[in-house]
Amino acid sequence: MDSINKNQLEQNHQDLDGKAAVDKLREVVRKAETCFFSTGEAGGATCATRPMNVRLVDDAGNLWFLSSSDSAKNAAIAANPNVKLYFQGSPHADLLALEGVATITREKARIKQLWSFLLKNWFTDGEDDARITAIKVVPARAYYWDNKHGNAVAGAKILAGAVLGKTLDDSIEGSLML
Numbered sequence: 394m395d396s397i398n399k400n401q402l403e404q405n406h407q408d409l410d411g412k413a414a415v416d417k418l419r420e421v422v423r424k425a426e427t428c429f430f431s432t433g434e435a436g437g438a439t440c441a442t443r444p445m446n447v448r449l450v451d452d453a454g455n456l457w458f459l460s461s462s463d464s465a466k467n468a469a470i471a472a473n474p475n476v477k478l479y480f481q482g483s484p485h486a487d488l489l490a491l492e493g494v495a496t497i498t499r500e501k502a503r504i505k506q507l508w509s510f511l512l513k514n515w516f517t518d519g520e521d522d523a524r525i526t527a528i529k530v531v532p533a534r535a536y537y538w539d540n541k542h543g544n545a546v547a548g549a550k551i552l553a554g555a556v557l558g559k560t561l562d563d564s565i566e567g568s569l570m571l
C-alpha cells in the first residue's frame with residue numbers, strides 16, 4: 394500500500410461490528426447532530442444533497458429522520474431508495490460516510506417518538522401534520538475516521554511528529570459492519 398499509513402508507528406485501522414459499530418455510529422451522530430443527506434435519481438446518479446437532522450439511531454444502527462411528504466427528498470427516495478449520508482462531528486475528527494437504503498413511513502407511533510416541539514417550524518400542525526413522514530435509513534456500508542485520544546492529544550502528537558520527523562498521527566479509521 395503506497396500511503397502515509399505505512400509510516401505509522403502504531404495501529405491506525407480498526408473495523409468495528411455489532412454493538413461497537415452501533416456505538417461508534419451513535420457517537421459520531423451525537424457530535425455532528427446533522428448530516429449531509431444525498432439522494433439519487435432513478436439511474437443512480439446523485440441529484441441532491443441537503444442538511445438533515447438525525448432524530449434517532451436505533452439499536453440496530455438504523456438512522457431515523459422526519460421529512461415532509463411533498464419534499465423533493467421524499468420524491469427522490471420513492472424513485473431510488475439508495476442514499477448517502479456524510480457526518481463531521483468536529484473539525485479534525487468524528488467523520489463518517491454511510492451508504493444505505495431509505496424507506497418512508499407515516500407510522501404515527503414512530504413520528505411521535507421522533508417529534509420535538511422545534512419541528513413545528515416546518516410542520517405547523519405539530520406531530521399530527523398531514524405532511525409529516527419518517528425516513529428510516531438502513532446502513533449498507535459505513536466508514537469512519539477519528540482520532541484515538543481526543544483533539545488535544547492528536548494535535549500534540551502531530552506537533553511532536555513534525556519536530557522529530559516521524560509520523561505520530563493519532564488517527565484511527567475503519568469500516569462499520571452494522
